[in-house]
Amino acid sequence: MFAQTAPADLTRFETRVTIQDAAISTNSLDSLGYLLSHILVAAHRYGASTISARLPLDFCLYPIYRDYSLRFIPTLWQTTESGNMLQIIDFSALMKVLIPEFQNRLQNSVTSVEDGDWQICVNEQEIYFRLRQGQLTCIDKPEPTDSVRIDLSQEPFCNLLLGLQSVCHVVRQLPVSLPRESIAFLTAIFPP
Numbered sequence: 001m002f003a004q005t006a007p008a009d010l011t012r013f014e015t016r017v018t019i020q021d022a023a024i025s026t027n028s029l030d031s032l033g034y035l036l037s038h039i040l041v042a043a044h045r046y047g048a049s050t051i052s053a054r055l056p057l058d059f060c061l062y063p064i065y066r067d068y069s070l071r072f073i074p075t076l077w078q079t080t081e082s083g084n085m086l087q088i089i090d091f092s093a094l095m096k097v098l099i100p101e102f103q104n105r106l107q108n109s110v111t112s113v114e115d116g117d118w119q120i121c122v123n124e125q126e127i128y129f130r131l132r133q134g135q136l137t138c139i140d141k142p143e144p145t146d147s148v149r150i151d152l153s154q155e156p157f158c159n160l161l162l163g164l165q166s167v168c169h170v171v172r173q174l175p176v177s178l179p180r181e182s183i184a185f186l187t188a189i190f191p192p
Contacts, residue, residue, distance in 0.1 A: 019051065019055065022035075033067065034068070036065070086154075092126070106131070116147075117148070118147055118150060119141075119150065123153065148179055148182045150182055156174075166187075
């Protein structure tokens with residue numbers, strides 16, 4: 001975590017303490033909370049009434065930010081979707097271009113993926129994949145009972161696409177649990 005203090009002659013709209021960046025290992029989430037609480041105690045002693053912070057914005061970290069914020073109240077959240085300026089314009093075209101890479105990942109995956117049909121939806125755009133005997137293809141809409149639907153918003157999909165989050169992490173945040181076969185499929189095409 002990188003933090004700094006500013007001179008005392010600031011306006012009331014400027015912060016005296018700024019946390020510019022932080023990184024965290026998923027194996028020790030509480031360590032971020034302890035470090036954050038240490039910096040916030042020091043900031044309070046320094047006389048800071050507000051703090052500006054660029055922290056990893058991940059849903060699983062919100063409870064840590066809330067529980068370790070001490071006297072400070074988190075008031076503004078900006079997601080990576082608004083921060084990285086990525087926007088998927090044509091989801092289907094993007095996924096079709098990635099089929100050779102997905103095929104390669106499926107062939108080299110340690111995760112066993114059974115044959116099946118998957119419908120992946122991101123922000124109301126969708127694509128259908130069919131896996132048969134190790135070959136991945138894009139298909140027209142199959143019968144409704146033949147495919148498993150996977151709904152993602154743009155932020156978790158971009159995190160998967162860029163390798164910023166694992167499938168397990170994204171799946172834990174979904175409001176609906178996915179079948180084991182779907183998790184295996186996603187893990188194979190978006191490996192950790």
